[in-house]
Amino acid sequence: MEDIFVSPHHSKKEDAPMTRQDIEPELITKHHAHLFSSFCTDPHDVHFENQEEDEKILLFLRRHFITNISWIFITILLTLIPVLIPFLFPLLNLNISFVPTGLITISFLFYYLAIFSYALVSFMTWFYNIFIVTEQRIVDIDYSNTVIHNVAETKMTHIHDVNYTQVGFISSIFNYGNVFVQTAGSEVNFEALSAPKPREATKIIANLIGGKK
Amino acid sequence: MELTALIVKITTLTLIGFYVIFTLVIFNQVLVMNRIVMLNHASNLLKIIATVHIILAVSLFIAALVIL
Known part of the structure; x- marks a missing residue:
């Protein structure tokens, strides 16, 4: 009897978590993160606490400078x-x-x-509010004022969903918006507020967690 | 008149003294944040700015002490 439906063959590579090589090449170009950088893919001169030796930063985000x-x-x-x-x-x-x-x-x-x-x-407050995406995790550094700062991180495997909102006239003109990363269970959700190029940022994270957006 | 001048001097010096402490807190925050995230040149530049800020505040305190 002829098969009505044949499920597509999943190769081992498709099931495995995405790596840097799997991300679309146009989204990964080496950049130098300077003093006023707010969106930087693959920055080579940014490092953070507890960073593994072989852990590469794929995306570096701050609020858009216009804010x-x-x-x-x-x-x-x-x-x-x-x-x-x-x-x-x-x-x-x-x-x-x-x-x-x-x-x-x-x-x-x-x-x-x-x-x-x-x-x-x-x-x-602008400079130290940083959102970092690496191959393994997401690190959200919040600096509220001179006495409060908060550092949160989650592994890529704990991320359920990523989306963004771009509301308002000014945010449309300057192309910035809020990127939301939802994590599993009771873990905190991550957000990069007023981030430049939110669509590209969402795409990079989505590619990393495996589901192409 | 002398008493008024003295009160003004003490008040001004106290205010600037608190400000000097505030600049030290900012400098400490820069050091802490630079340990958490390091952006080579930019982080160093911010450390220099915070240091200059302390120097300016201390200079103002000394100037107030001498002038007032």
Whole structure:
């Protein structure tokens, strides 16, 4: 009797977990991760704690640089405020001639140093919020402020699903979105928020976990 | 007037003193984060910036101590 359905033959290679060689070549090009990198495939100069000797980083993600625009704008605005003070005080009939010059100088310097630290902490919050995908696992490094940081990682075999959302006008223009990685059971889910090229990132992770998206 | 000047000086120095401690916390965070993830040149640059930040804060403290 003729077979109605013959299941496709699965080779050993198809059942095995994907490796770097299995990922589509156009997604893997060697890159140099510089100070402002937010999407980098196969970065050769990035290393993380507990990285195995033969463990290669395939994807390095941060929030899109455009998401820094708010604190950069605030910094510029705060920097300009003291320049306006000599013009504002006469308008408001305020007299500061009784304040010693030394105190004014120290106050100005302190003010600018405080702005500098605001910019530095804001930059660090962006710089150290990193999402790393290697051949074996996903590492999510979160840096909330000067006293809180969180490092989470999961093996590729624990990942169930990966998807992304790209909502809004600005995120569409600059091509960034949120990448969500769902893990098995009670493990925490991973997310790379405002990541550049979310479709490509999802594709890389999906290829690694075995299901082509 | 002397008392007011003294109060202003002590208040300013205390504020800047706390700020110096804050810069040390930032520097420590940079070191901790650089241990967790290392991006060759970029991490070193951030360490240099954090060091300069401490130097500036300490310089301001000394300047306040002398000028006020």
